[in-house]
Amino acid sequence: xxxxxxxxxxxxxxxxxxxxxxxxxxxxxxxxxxxxxxxxxxxxxxxxxxxxxxxxxxxxxxxxxxxxxxxxxxxxxxxxxxxxxxxxxxxxxxxxxxxxxxxxxxxxxxxxxxxxxxxxxxxxxxxxxxxxxxxxxxxxxxxxxxxxxxxxxxxxxxxxxxxxxxxxxxxxxxxxxxxxxxxxxxxxxxxxxxxxxxxxxxxxxxxxxxxxxxxxxxxxxxxxxxxxxxxxxxxxxxxxxxxxxxxxxxxxxxxxxx
Amino acid sequence: xxxxxxxxxxxxxxxxxxxxxxxxxxxxxxxxxxxxxxxxxxxxxxxxxxxxxxxxxxxxxxxxxxxxxxxxxxxxxxxxxxxxxxxxxxxxxxxxxxxxxxxxxxxxxxxxxxxxxxxxxxxxxxxxxxxxxxxxxxxxxxxxxxxxxxxxxxxxxxxxxxxxxxxxxxxxxxxxxxxxxxxxxxxxxxxxxxxxxxxxxxxxxxxxxxxxxxxxxxxxxxxxxxxxxxxxxxxxxxxxxxxxxxxxxxxxxxxxxxxxxxxxxxxxxxxxxxxxxxxxxxxxxxxxxxxxxxxxxxxxxxxxxxxxxxxxxxxxxxxxxxxxxxxxxxxxxxxxxxxxxxxxxxxxx
Ligand code: FES
Numbered sequence: 001x002x003x004x005x006x007x008x009x010x011x012x013x014x015x016x017x018x019x020x021x022x023x024x025x026x027x028x029x030x031x032x033x034x035x036x037x038x039x040x041x042x043x044x045x046x047x048x049x050x051x052x053x054x055x056x057x058x059x060x061x062x063x064x065x066x067x068x069x070x071x072x073x074x075x076x077x078x079x080x081x082x083x084x085x086x087x088x089x090x091x092x093x094x095x096x097x098x099x100x101x102x103x104x105x106x107x108x109x110x111x112x113x114x115x116x117x118x119x120x121x122x123x124x125x126x127x128x129x130x131x132x133x134x135x136x137x138x139x140x141x142x143x144x145x146x147x148x149x150x151x152x153x154x155x156x157x158x159x160x161x162x163x164x165x166x167x168x169x170x171x172x173x174x175x176x177x178x179x180x181x182x183x184x185x186x187x188x189x190x191x192x193x194x195x196x197x198x199x200x201x202x203x204x205x206x207x208x209x210x211x212x213x214x215x216x217x218x219x220x221x222x223x224x225x226x227x228x229x230x231x232x233x234x235x236x237x238x239x240x241x242x243x244x245x246x247x248x249x250x251x252x253x254x255x256x257x258x
Numbered sequence: 259x260x261x262x263x264x265x266x267x268x269x270x271x272x273x274x275x276x277x278x279x280x281x282x283x284x285x286x287x288x289x290x291x292x293x294x295x296x297x298x299x300x301x302x303x304x305x306x307x308x309x310x311x312x313x314x315x316x317x318x319x320x321x322x323x324x325x326x327x328x329x330x331x332x333x334x335x336x337x338x339x340x341x342x343x344x345x346x347x348x349x350x351x352x353x354x355x356x357x358x359x360x361x362x363x364x365x366x367x368x369x370x371x372x373x374x375x376x377x378x379x380x381x382x383x384x385x386x387x388x389x390x391x392x393x394x395x396x397x398x399x400x401x402x403x404x405x406x407x408x409x410x411x412x413x414x415x416x417x418x419x420x421x422x423x424x425x426x427x428x429x430x431x432x433x434x435x436x437x438x439x440x441x442x443x444x445x446x447x448x449x450x451x452x453x454x455x456x457x458x459x460x461x462x463x464x465x466x467x468x469x470x471x472x473x474x475x476x477x478x479x480x481x482x483x484x485x486x487x488x489x490x491x492x493x494x495x496x497x498x499x500x501x502x503x504x505x506x507x508x509x510x511x512x513x514x515x516x517x518x519x520x521x522x523x524x525x526x527x528x529x530x531x532x533x534x535x536x537x538x539x540x541x542x543x544x545x546x547x548x549x550x551x552x553x554x555x556x557x558x559x560x561x562x563x564x565x566x567x568x569x570x571x572x573x574x575x576x577x578x579x580x581x582x583x584x585x586x587x588x589x590x591x592x593x594x595x596x597x598x599x600x601x602x603x604x605x606x607x
Contacts (some may be wrong), residue, residue, distance in 0.1 A: 007336060010343070012344075013269070014558065015270050017271055025340070033285050036289075037282075037288070039320060039459060040290040041290070041293045044291065044292070044313070045455060106370070107371060108370050108371035181394070182308065184382075185382035189371050190371075193371050
């Protein structure tokens, strides 16, 4: 019978490592820790930068960086509700709309509105980017004494345009404008939560770099926008001006991902 | 090895094992955060909310690769066997790190929203018809579910309750979890722009794991002798010459199906016992003999060489087989002396 090899044998419950394996395990420990530390350094070295958004690459004057977020701003005006609530600030003589501000609630949700019969006053944080004004509303109160009629929509023609569907809160600076999957997922959650959907256009329409997005009848866009969010798309439909806000009534059948 | 179930029977080796594991995890996280912050100074800094998501995610992947490498490593080099004893601790730590990944996602991407975060995981990227935006989250959720179930059932109580076959089968789904995580990364983080390092980690880890398993399977196939027709003589299997079995070691012969027999020599006595341990199907034939008992190399359970019984108060039992020696040749009958794997089911003489 040949010689029996004398290999160390570890019995788990004994809680003792055979002496012959001690040196081996010192090197295993060093290797494992070094591999983990090294891979940690490697993984941290080059993580994606979500600030590289599609539009930053063709950054122009009309597509600006988020400029402003001032809390505790108060505005009074009339409300239009469709496709999303917009507060219109009217001139003293009541003839022209000076400013149309998009409204949202706190976090990733839309604002709870009242009927559009009376003037309302809204307090919240104002976000501004290029020609978007967005008020993240903390408090919306009806000014009972003053009746108000929202501005009437003025047709601005049929348009076909290339751009990106974003949420109207993150885009003007609610969060860092992003790129890719995380940006898309975040925008989707915002839009499901009724934050206004906007269409940021590559070439300005009627002098504006963004439009409020609507379905063909001016209603909030349906689930068809889901797969189009935060990717280059071409949309076709009628554009209307409501106060200072452009509304894009998109024909879903003609919408396409580029 | 206790019949009273205690949460963990701590021993010095277990404490050192866990300390090294946690130290390695901390080393990874420290390396990740310090490097990411430094890199962020040169470019646009990645938002603080995304960093821990990425750090915990990649760390969990690495831990799972480590956990799944131990099995084949022990087959390739027996010195790795002590790593196997507490392997489930790696599973638990992996689950904890994966949970940190999930909850940092909830805390960042799915925070401030009226949508339930678990629902949010599924609605935020639904687009099954395009590969470049195939939903990557469901893969991760499924993998996390598997990790949770396995972590919850990792204790010996569940092993006993479910039986070694079912328990082991369930815990093999860790491989499915690994596949799901590779899919989660491929359709998720790897779609980003600058992730060459992550690609190297994913492809490198998966390739290492695959080659380790292939090498181990090849070696195992060479070591394990399969019972062939010509080895059979009137219902007995011809195993080996008596002189070929070293003292304290076994010759292993695989029967058709999943059973295998380990033929041991203890000094001058030759016995045949199941190669499959009653605990977790560990390779008993690669164990050692102590006081007439074979000690399993995986977790140290013991079985008497001639009765197959674990020493009292344990009630486990593995099959033993009749042995006959003729002209120096060992023959084994492939029908066990008793059929039950559980001694408690039988009346002891
Ligand atoms: S498999 Fe655990 S002791 Fe044998």
